[in-house]
Amino acid sequence: MIFFAHYLNSEIIDSTEKTIGRLRDMIARIDRDYPFIEAVVIEDYIKKGNLLIPISYVENFSYSEITLNARYEKIEPYKISDKDFWIYKDVIDKQIVDIAGTRVVRVNDVQLGKVKDSLRVFGVDISTKGILRRIGIDRWKLFKFLQPKLIDWKNIQLIGGTIKLKTVSADLQKLHAADIANILEELSPSQGSSIINSLEPEKTAKVFQELDPKQRRFFLDFLGENRAK
DSSP: OEEHHHHTTOEEEOTTSOEEEEEEEEEEETTSSSOBEEEEEEEETTTOSEEEEEGGGEEEEOSSEEEESSOGGGOOOOOOOTTEEEIIIIITTSEEEETTTTEEEEOOEEEEEEETTEEEEEEEEOSHHHHHHHTTOTTSGGGTTOOOOEEEGGGEEEOSSSSOOSSOOHHHHHSOHHHHHHHHTTSOHHHHHHHHHHSOHHHHHHHHHHSOHHHHHHHHHHHHHHHHO
16 A cells, blocks of 8 residues: 655655655645645755645656656646645644544545556545654554554545635535534534535534534534624
8 A cells, every 4th residue: 555654755856866855745636536646745955945846747656766757947836726735734634524434533644546657545544553654663563563544535524724615525415414413523613614614504404403502502603703704
């Protein structure tokens, strides 16, 4: 299995074999069940700051280095769209909704997969193994017994980050109101309110009926304050 942590901090080598930076993040597009990686975000050793490199410039991925098919000077930076999200910044160490398990979980790593010439997002790892992988000690003998705990990407709902939650997934809409209420009780006011605002009015009413009075008032007050601004 391939995970984002395997590539984190890998050196970026251009076509002249010059080391131009190291990988800090990846960018994917939210418009598919299994999103394509559209760009890599590198710490630019030459101009400093971050450089967003379109995936079309990537020749090969390995755990220690990522090679490019162009010279540094010829790279045209990637342009962000409103459907893009960042793997590290928006997903890792963030809470997401596990729709199948009707629960809120924290993501420790992101599972990737190679399909022909593309790299795609397949799922998230919520296990301790994911944390150890990111700090490079997951292969220590002491931790060999630990296994990933994966959630299929199709079964998750992002809540926050770069992506503004305009609509929730169809699968989340189909959950029983009581299950959605249980999920809301595990979220912050802003996270929970973003889900409430994305539900159909009839569904919202049913969800509010399932919330306990204190939580109901909590969300009503928060929604009212934000709409008044």
